[in-house]
Amino acid sequence: MNIGEVAARTGLPAKTIRYYEEIGLVSPLRDVNGYRAFRESDRHKLAFLARARALGFSIEDCRALLALYEDEHRASADVKRLAERHLEKIEEKIRTLEAMRETLSELVEACAGDHRPDCPILKGLGEEERPAPSTGVA
């Protein structure tokens, strides 16, 4: 199987597959003409990688997952630990993004979006943080 076919069947760009070989995630054989010769097992590994990447696992996590995948004597606890840590990172990212969305959508809603220069978005970005937003009652 040449790289083009593997690319088509895994959905990974050929460039990416070459890169994965370079960093040692797959090791296809070589034909006499120098072309990479992928076995079924290579294609399978690449498909595994594609799915792990699609779940947001880092390359190093993928490497670890692949090693566990190939290790018949693995403990599922090791896999689970890895996945849980990743899940937490995802949740953390979601929280960060939701905070951004919250702030940003407030600003956007407050902005007239017309020809005038007054703009709560720029105002919000330009303002020094307030020491304490008191109610004005001493």
Next chain:
Amino acid sequence: MNIGEVAARTGLPAKTIRYYEEIGLVSPLRDVNGYRAFRESDRHKLAFLARARALGFSIEDCRALLALYEDEHRASADVKRLAERHLEKIEEKIRTLEAMRETLSELVEACAGDHRPDCPILKGLGEEERPAPSTGVA
């Protein structure tokens, strides 16, 4: 004001401030000793940038926002458009991450996480996509 003080007051690392100068986001003066001499306006700009970056705006968006900020004849519509586009990207990212979280948390929950090798997470990653999950009824 030296870079250290600006860093402390904006929360930006000195390295980042130097980088922002390099890419033309700020242009502090220089003392005779070669040290950067930040004016209040520089500090203000950097604080603006820090907040815009914290909302996830790209550097190029920040550059545009800064230009609008400094332009008294801007139209708030331009700012709003930029912010809305960014908001959409954030929402897109959130959706992607939530899909990941969904899939991943299902896998994690299904995994015993013990000493045995059987692991739904690895199984999920290793499986070829099904042609059609029929009910078995022909």
Next chain:
DNA sequence: CTTGACCTTCCAGCAGCTGGAAGGACTATC
């Protein structure tokens, strides 16, 4: 024999910093 689609390697670049080396400048203390 040429065309075109494939494949190869290598090098550069993206974003947005971050780390480290090597060295100058300033402040305080002895």
Next chain:
DNA sequence: GATAGTCCTTCCAGCTGCTGGAAGGTCAAG
């Protein structure tokens, strides 16, 4: 005046995970 410690400077390299492009080899069809 020497020394120590902290600040500042520049420059270069590296991080993640690819992606694009140049220059060239290979193969199948006509």
